Amino acid sequence: xxxxxxxxxxxxxxxxxxxxxxxxxxxxxxxxxxxxxxxxxxxxxxxxxxxxxxxxxxxxxxxxxxxxxxxxxxxxxxxxxxxxxxxxxxxxxxxxxxxxxxxxxxxxxxxxxxxxxxxxxxxx
Numbered sequence: 545x546x547x548x549x550x551x552x553x554x555x556x557x558x559x560x561x562x563x564x565x566x567x568x569x570x571x572x573x574x575x576x577x578x579x580x581x582x583x584x585x586x587x588x589x590x591x592x593x594x595x596x597x598x599x600x601x602x603x604x605x606x607x608x609x610x611x612x613x614x615x616x617x618x619x620x621x622x623x624x625x626x627x628x629x630x631x632x633x634x635x636x637x638x639x640x641x642x643x644x645x646x647x648x649x650x651x652x653x654x655x656x657x658x659x660x661x662x663x664x665x666x667x668x
Contacts, residue, residue, distance in 0.1 A: 546571040546657045548639050553662030556629055560666070564624040566639030566659060571620075577642050578622045580613065581652055582635035582664075589638070591650025593624065602649045629666045636661040 552564040568578065579594035593613035594602045601613055612625040622639060640655035648654065 546641065548641060548657055548659035550637065550639050550659045550662040553637060553664045555665040555667065558629060558631055558666055558668045560629050561625070561627045562629065562664060564626070564637055564639075564662060564664075566622040566624075568620045568622065568639075568641060571641060571657065575643055575645070577644065577646060577649060577655075578615065579640050579649065579655065580622075580624045581638045581640055581650075581655075582633075583638070583661075584635040587635075589652050591652065592637070594649040595622065604650055626664070629664075631666045631668045634664060634666050636663050 547569045549567045552562060554562055556562055577594055577596050580592040581589050582592055583589040592604055592607055593611060595613045595615055610628045615622045638661045639659045641657040642655045644654055646654040
């Protein structure tokens with residue numbers, strides 16, 4: 545059974561940093577794609593960044609230069625280092641996984657497996 549568990553969410557001030565983790569169990573398919581999504585109250589879930597097994601990365605424009613996605617395949621863990629956080633980054637952050645080769649890697653529709661989320665709150 546595939547399970548994704550996020551951690552690392554917290555409340556920080558604007559300009560601060562956080563590192564989120566996502567442990568993936570029951571799923572070691574080499575072709576898999578992992579991603580971070582976020583959802584703020586009243587808004588659609590949006591893609592933040594993705595990484596495939598071979599470390600090819602995709603970022604949403606609104607996080608380029610601030611967030612870095614990475615993974616440790618030996619630990620089945622994905623990370624999201626978030627720097628220079630802004631109040632508009634406040635959201636529930638979710639990790640997701642799919643075995644599919646997606647053209648649009650930050651589209652939520654392509655992902656089969658989801659974690660429960662970890663809350664990030666940025667105050668001004």
